[in-house]
Amino acid sequence: MPSLSEFSPDAFAQHLAARGCKPSHAARILRAYYAGNGAGGFDALKLPAALARHLREDFAGGARIAARQVSGDGTAKLLLRLRDGRSVEAVMMSNLAPDSAAGCVSSQAGCAMGCDFCATTKTGFERNLTAGEMVEQFLAVRREAALAGRKLQTLVFMGMGEPLLNLGAVLDAVRRIASNGLGNLGWRQITVSTVGIVPGIDAMAAAGLNIHLAVSLHAPDDATRAKLLPAGKRFRVGDIMAAAARYQAETGRIVTIQYCLLRGVNDSPAQARQLAALLEGRRMHVNLLRYNPTGGSLSGAIYSASDEAAASAFLDVLRAGKVVAHFRRPRGRDIDAACGQLRGRGD
Numbered sequence: 001m002p003s004l005s006e007f008s009p010d011a012f013a014q015h016l017a018a019r020g021c022k023p024s025h026a027a028r029i030l031r032a033y034y035a036g037n038g039a040g041g042f043d044a045l046k047l048p049a050a051l052a053r054h055l056r057e058d059f060a061g062g063a064r065i066a067a068r069q070v071s072g073d074g075t076a077k078l079l080l081r082l083r084d085g086r087s088v089e090a091v092m093m094s095n096l097a098p099d100s101a102a103g104c105v106s107s108q109a110g111c112a113m114g115c116d117f118c119a120t121t122k123t124g125f126e127r128n129l130t131a132g133e134m135v136e137q138f139l140a141v142r143r144e145a146a147l148a149g150r151k152l153q154t155l156v157f158m159g160m161g162e163p164l165l166n167l168g169a170v171l172d173a174v175r176r177i178a179s180n181g182l183g184n185l186g187w188r189q190i191t192v193s194t195v196g197i198v199p200g201i202d203a204m205a206a207a208g209l210n211i212h213l214a215v216s217l218h219a220p221d222d223a224t225r226a227k228l229l230p231a232g233k234r235f236r237v238g239d240i241m242a243a244a245a246r247y248q249a250e251t252g253r254i255v256t257i258q259y260c261l262l263r264g265v266n267d268s269p270a271q272a273r274q275l276a277a278l279l280e281g282r283r284m285h286v287n288l289l290r291y292n293p294t295g296g297s298l299s300g301a302i303y304s305a306s307d308e309a310a311a312s313a314f315l316d317v318l319r320a321g322k323v324v325a326h327f328r329r330p331r332g333r334d335i336d337a338a339c340g341q342l343r344g345r346g347d
Contacts, residue, residue, distance in 0.1 A: 003062040003083075004033045005139070006132030008176065021051045027181060029055070034182050037146070038062055038139040063088075063136040076144045082109070082133055086126055089159050090137040092144040092152070096329075101150040103141035105134055107170050108161025113195055114230040115216075117262060117303045119294035120160045129161070131172035138177050138185075155185060158193035158214065162231075164200025171207055178211075187211055193258065195231045196240035205250040213247050214256040214287070215240060219266045220274035227299075228265070241278055248284070260289040261306040261314060272314045276321030286318060286325035 007015065009030055013023035025047065032042055042055055066087055067079035074094030081087050088106040095102055111118070112125035134157075142152040155177065157163040163170045174190055177183035191212035194200060201213065217240070219225035225232035244255045259275065261267045279286070291305040306314070311327070318325040 002058075003038075003060050003132050003136065004030065005038065005062055005135040005176075006130060008172070009181070016051070019054060021048070021054070025051060031181055034139070034184070037143040038136060039143070063133065063140065065140065074148060076148070078137075078140055078144065080137060080140060082129075088129065088133070088137065090141050091159065092141045092148070092150075094148065094150060095153065099150055100153050101141075101145035101148065103138065103145070103152050103155045104159050105137040105141065105155065105157055106159030106161050107134060107157050107163040107166045111161045112165070113162050114298060115195065116228050116297045116299050116301060117260070117291065117294065121298060125161075128166040128169060131169045131176065134170065134173035135176050135183070138173075138183060152185070154189045154191070156191040156193060156214070158191070162195060162197065163192050164194045164197040164204065167200050167203055171204070171209065174209060174211060178209075188253075191256070195229050196235045196243075197231070198235050198239055198243045201240075201243040201247050205247045208251075210251060210253070212253050212256070213244065213251075214258055215244050216258040216260075217275075218258070218260050218262075220271055220278055224266055224271070228262075237278065241282070244284065245282055248282075255284045257284055257286045258289060259286055260291050261311050262291055263304045263306045263310070265303065267306040267310045267314055269313055269317050272317035273321070276318050276323050279323050280321070284324075286323055288315060288325060288327045290327065 004012070007030065009027055012030060013026035016026055017023045028045060029042065032045055042052065047055070060083060063080040063082050065078055066081040069077045076092040078090045079087050080090060086109040088109055090106065091104040093102045093104070106129065108128050109126040110123045111120045114121050138155060145152040157170055170192060177185050178187045178190055187210040191214050192204060193214040193216060195216050204213065217225070217237070218228050220237065222232060222236050225237060247253070248255045257279070275286070288311070290311070291303060293304060296302055315325055315327065
């Protein structure tokens with residue numbers, strides 16, 4: 001059985017027409033579905049009996065929560081079971097404002113990128129998610145935020161998987177999540193993160209959706225990056241930065257460079273200077289991340305977070321080079337908050 005999350009308004013109108021129902025009902029049914037965060041809410045619509053029965057009997061409820069962890073800082077990690085039995089992770093993060101939250105959703109079940117310090121890569125790649133499965137994560141995260149007395153303000157495609165290798169479905173999900181009358185989140189509230197798939201960056205710019213781009217760089221040179229991220233062997237740092245610059249010029253959106261500091265791997269002052277040189281003349285923002293340990297990696301390496309002195313020195317070098325940079329506030333340290341951790345507990 002399909003879920004209403006899989007339909008765009010036009011596709012659902014066509015579906016209703018094919019079932020002998022008035023297509024004009026499509027928009028208000030989908031509005032009720034999104035307003036109820038996927039939990040129905042159709043009774044108040046006073047639909048024709050045959051159509052109401054069709055909604056009850058022929059549409060599945062969507063992903064269900066298989067596991068849930070809540071951190072002392074308010075972060076909620078959700079493991080969602082999909083209709084085929086596979087599972088994905090989504091996260092609700094409390095913002096500093098007491099009534100605000102941010103969300104993170106997955107674009108694939110598993111991941112093929114093989115990033116050596118990421119827990120998701122240990123399970124391998126299973127399949128791309130549909131647009132509807134991403135929408136269902138968004139609705140689950142927004143429901144979680146509401147339960148915590150917060151409003152979901154922003155969403156990032158930065159969970160399990162590489163979004164730009166499932167770009168068509170990601171963009172369809174973005175359209176539904178952002179659009180008025182459906183998710184209502186807004187285009188500028190959405191960020192798509194990538195390890196640096198250059199053709200995907202250009203394709204996302206060409207889509208013209210006015211959303212934000214984040215690039216997970218994690219090293220300023222090709223040799224170090226290729227050890228951490230196998231995708232670095234295909235897409236060189238210079239080519240990725242050029243694609244990010246093209247995206248910024250095309251969309252007017254400031255690109256975020258994600259950089260996870262790993263002790264003795266990518267956190268030296270020399271590497272900070274290299275990163276500053278890469279960003280010279282580019283109005284981009286560096287988001288420094290504190291590593292959440294995930295145990296042994298595929299290569300056998302054991303990574304650890306940079307100590308405070310090294311992390312502070314790295315930031316100082318960037319700022320001395322006139323780079324806009326800050327540390328992202330760590331979330332969920334007391335739960336399995338890193339990508340792939342909760343799923344890896346025994347999915």
